[in-house]
Amino acid sequence: MPxxxxxxxxxxxxxxxxxxxxLSRRHAIFILIGIEMMLAAANLNFIxxxxxxxxxxxxxxxxxAIFSIAIAxxxxxxxxxxxxxxxRHYRTTSVDKLDQLKG
Amino acid sequence: xTGELVDQIFVVAKxxxxxxxxxSPDWVIQIASSLLNIAAVLGAFLTLFALISVLERKILARIxxxxxxxRVGPFGLLQPVADGIKMLIKExxxxxxxxKVVHFLAPIMMVASTILALGVIPYGRNMTPFAIDGGIxxxxxxxSATELAVFMAGWxxxxxxxxxxxxxxxxxxxxxxxxxxxxxxxxVMVVGSLSPDAIVAAQSxxxxxxxxxxxxxxxxGATAFLLFFxxxxxxxxxxxxxxxxxxxxxxxxHMTEYSGFKYATFFMAExxxxxxxxxxxxxxxxxxxxxxxxxxxxxxSYVWFFAKLSVLLFVFIWIxxxxxRMRIDHVMGFAWKFMLPMAxxxxxxxxxxxxxxxxxxxxxxxxxxxxxxYFGLSRLADTKKKFAPRTYRFAE
Amino acid sequence: MSxxxxxxxxxxxxxxxxxxxxxxxxxHAALCLVxxxxxxxxxxxxxxxxxxxxxxxxxxxxxxAVLIVFTILLTRRADENTGGFNWGGVVLAIAVFSALMxxxxxxxxxxxxxxxxxxxxxxxxxEVLMTDYVWPLQCVGLLLTAALIGGLILVMEDKR
Numbered sequence: 001m002p003x004x005x006x007x008x009x010x011x012x013x014x015x016x017x018x019x020x021x022x023l024s025r026r027h028a029i030f031i032l033i034g035i036e037m038m039l040a041a042a043n044l045n046f047i048x049x050x051x052x053x054x055x056x057x058x059x060x061x062x063x064x065a066i067f068s069i070a071i072a073x074x075x076x077x078x079x080x081x082x083x084x085x086x087x088r089h090y091r092t093t094s095v096d097k098l099d100q101l102k103g
Numbered sequence: 104x105t106g107e108l109v110d111q112i113f114v115v116a117k118x119x120x121x122x123x124x125x126x127s128p129d130w131v132i133q134i135a136s137s138l139l140n141i142a143a144v145l146g147a148f149l150t151l152f153a154l155i156s157v158l159e160r161k162i163l164a165r166i167x168x169x170x171x172x173x174r175v176g177p178f179g180l181l182q183p184v185a186d187g188i189k190m191l192i193k194e195x196x197x198x199x200x201x202x203k204v205v206h207f208l209a210p211i212m213m214v215a216s217t218i219l220a221l222g223v224i225p226y227g228r229n230m231t232p233f234a235i236d237g238g239i240x241x242x243x244x245x246x247s248a249t250e251l252a253v254f255m256a257g258w259x260x261x262x263x264x265x266x267x268x269x270x271x272x273x274x275x276x277x278x279x280x281x282x283x284x285x286x287x288x289x290x291v292m293v294v295g296s297l298s299p300d301a302i303v304a305a306q307s308x309x310x311x312x313x314x315x316x317x318x319x320x321x322x323x324g325a326t327a328f329l330l331f332f333x334x335x336x337x338x339x340x341x342x343x344x345x346x347x348x349x350x351x352x353x354x355x356x357h358m359t360e361y362s363g364f365k366y367a368t369f370f371m372a373e374x375x376x377x378x379x380x381x382x383x384x385x386x387x388x389x390x391x392x393x394x395x396x397x398x399x400x401x402x403x404s405y406v407w408f409f410a411k412l413s414v415l416l417f418v419f420i421w422i423x424x425x426x427x428r429m430r431i432d433h434v435m436g437f438a439w440k441f442m443l444p445m446a447x448x449x450x451x452x453x454x455x456x457x458x459x460x461x462x463x464x465x466x467x468x469x470x471x472x473x474x475x476x477y478f479g480l481s482r483l484a485d486t487k488k489k490f491a492p493r494t495y496r497f498a499e
Numbered sequence: 500m501s502x503x504x505x506x507x508x509x510x511x512x513x514x515x516x517x518x519x520x521x522x523x524x525x526x527h528a529a530l531c532l533v534x535x536x537x538x539x540x541x542x543x544x545x546x547x548x549x550x551x552x553x554x555x556x557x558x559x560x561x562x563x564a565v566l567i568v569f570t571i572l573l574t575r576r577a578d579e580n581t582g583g584f585n586w587g588g589v590v591l592a593i594a595v596f597s598a599l600m601x602x603x604x605x606x607x608x609x610x611x612x613x614x615x616x617x618x619x620x621x622x623x624x625x626e627v628l629m630t631d632y633v634w635p636l637q638c639v640g641l642l643l644t645a646a647l648i649g650g651l652i653l654v655m656e657d658k659r
Contacts, residue, residue: 001613002505007542008603010509014516014535016596021520024588029571033519033532036563040539043555051546054614062619063632065543065551069558070639074646076563080570081653087574088656205530237621240553247561251533254568258526270572273565280561297621 007048014041028083028093032076039072110403113143114229140232144221151409152374153183159420166424193363198261201360206259210361210368213252217375219245224382225299227392227405238299239291242383243284246338249376250276253347253357256369260360268356271431272347275337278438283334285446286327289453290318290387299383303391313397317390322470323452328388330446332415335380337434339373341419343426344434381415382408440484448476504545512538529567533560550621 015038022034043065050061087093108115117139124132157172157180164171172179197206223238225231235241250273257269291297294305308316318324337344348356358369385391389411392404452469459465515534522528536559543552603609628636 001501003610003612005603005610006505006509007546008609009600010512010542012596012599012603013513014539015599016592017513017516017520019595020588020592022588023591024585025520026585027525029525029567029574030520030528033528033567036532036559037516037519037535040536040555040559043551044539044542047543047546047548047551051548051616052611052613054611058627058631059619059624062548062551062624063627063635065548066554066624066628067632067635067639069551069554070643073558073562074643076566077650078646078653080566081650083570084573085653093574202526205526235549236618237550237553240550240557240621244553244557244561247557250565251530251560251568254565255530258568266572273569277565295622 004048004052011041011044026094026096028095032079036072036076039068043068110228144232148221148375148378152371155374155416157182162420163424190364190367195363198360200261202259202261205255209252209256209259210365213249213372214368214375216245216248216252217372217379220379221375223299224386225303225391226408230405231300234300237297239287239297256357262360264353264359265357268347268353272340272357275434278435279334279337282330282438282442282446283338286331286449287387289323289327289449293453293457299386303386306390307393309397315390315393315395319388321456321466322473323449323456324388326473327449330442331384335384339376339380342423343429345428346431377419381412384415385411441480444480445476448473501545508538508541525571529564529571533564536560548619550624
C-alpha cells in the first residue's frame, strides 16, 4: 500500500488541474467541470485521511465524502440549469461575454 | 452426497484448477481466480445469447404463424453460427464525418458495462462471481454507464437519426431508472443488506411446508416485481418500449450508423442487459437459486436459477411478439405518474408487512396499501376524458 | 500488487483530468472527465471505502456526466468555438500546486504506512448515517429537494 503522501500528491495534482480548468477556460461548462474535479480531489483527501487514521474510530471521513458527493450532484444540477438559462437569454456560453448587469 | 457434489461441481472444479497453481504467490492465485470467474460468466452467457437469439426468432415465428429459421443445422439451431460468421465478415463502415474515437468506443463501453453488471448475480449456491458487500449498488452503478454509451453512439455517428434515437433512449432510461431502483428498495429494506447473497439467503425456507419464502408471494413483492419487470423492459429497450430503435420512425436509433461486428456488439449488449435485469429480478423476487418446493431440492441450484431466468426471457420474447410499440410521451407520463408513486407505495407496504412480523395480518395490510394506491392512481390518471387531439410542440 | 494498481490508477486519473481540462472539444472533455471520475472511484476502492467508490460511479457517471452531455447538446452552436484560454489561470494553478506539494513533502509525519483496519461494511455506514449523522442526512435531503425544484424552475420556459 502506498503511503499517505502519495495519495495527497495525487489529490493536490487533481485539485490544481481542476483549478486550471476553472480559471483558464472561458466556456461555462468547462468551469463547472473544473469545480467538480476540485470537489472530487477534496473527497479523495477525506477518504485517504480516514484510511490512514492510526486509531480506527467512527468513519467520519467516509461520511463527509458521501455528503460531499450528494452536494456536488446538487451543485452540478443547478449549475447546468443556470448554463441553459443563460444560454437561452444571451445565446452564448462564454463567461467573458456575460458582462451586463441588467437583463 | 453425490447430490451435493453435482450442486457444487463448478465450485469444486474451480478449486481444483486453482490448486494446480499451488505454491505461486498470492496475487497470481487472485488474478487466476478472477479470470476463471470471468471466463465462466462469459462462456455461459455467450452460449445463452446464441441460443436465445435463435429461440427468439423461433418463438416469434410460432406467434406469427410461420416457420422461422430452419435451414442451418437441425431445426435451424446452428443459425447463430451462420449469423456470427456473416457479422464478422461484413464490411465495417465508419461515416466520414463521424467522431471516430467516440464512435469506436461506444459499443465496447456498452457491452463492458452490461457484462460487469452480470458479475454480481448469484448463479447458484456459492456461485457468485464477484461477491461484494454492496452488490446491488454495484449493479446499478455500472448499469448507469450504458446511458453514456448510448449517448456516445448517438453523438459519435454524427447523424440526426442517431442523435434523436440516443436522446429518446437516454430520456426513457433516466426516467425508468427511478422506479427500477425504488422497487429494489423494499427488498433491501426487509433483508437489511445490499448483498445479493444475503437477499437470496433471506428467501430460503417454506411457509406451511409448501409456499416458498420468495418475496414475490407477498403483495408488495408481487407489485414491486411487476414494476421492476416493466422498468427492466424499458431499460433494455425492448418492445413495447423500443422507441429508441423504432425502425419505422428513426431507422435504428443510435445504432443507425453501425455495421458489421460493431452492430453485433450492440445486439449482444442488448441481450446481456436483458439477462442482467432478468437475473436481478430472479435474485430479488423469485428466490434466486432456491427450489420452489422442498422435494425438488435435489435438482442443482444453478439449474433452478437458469430455469427461472429462461421463464423471464420467454416472457420478454412473448411480450415482443404480442404488444405494439408505445408512443414516447405515453411512456414518459407512465413513468412519472404511475410507476413512481406505485414504487413508493411498495416501500410503504413492505414497511407495514415488516412491522407486522411477516405474518398474515401484515400480508393483508400491505395488500390493502397497494390496492388503495393503485385505485387512487387510476382515478387520478383517468385518461378517458382526455382523448383530445394531440398538440405538437417542436424543438426550437 | 496494490502499488502497481496505484500507479495504473494514478496515471489514468491524472491523464483523464488533464485531458478534460485542456481538450478543445467539449464532448471529448466531458468523456475524459468520466475517466477521471472512474479513476477516483478506483482510488476509493483501493483505500477500502467500497461504498463511496460505488456511490461515486453511480452519481458521477450515471447522473452528472449525463447532465453535462445533455447541457452541451442543448447549448451547442455550430459557429461557436469553445476556445479562449487564459494563461494567467495556468500560472496560478501551477503556483497552487507547488505550494501544496511544498506543504505535503515538507511534513514528514504524512509518510506513514496504512494501519490494519477492519473492513467498512455497508451495514456500519448505514448505522452511522442513521444515528450520528441523521441531521446532516436530513439537511442533504432538503438541499437535494431544493436543487431539484430550483433546477426545474431555472430551465422552465416562460409561457408567453
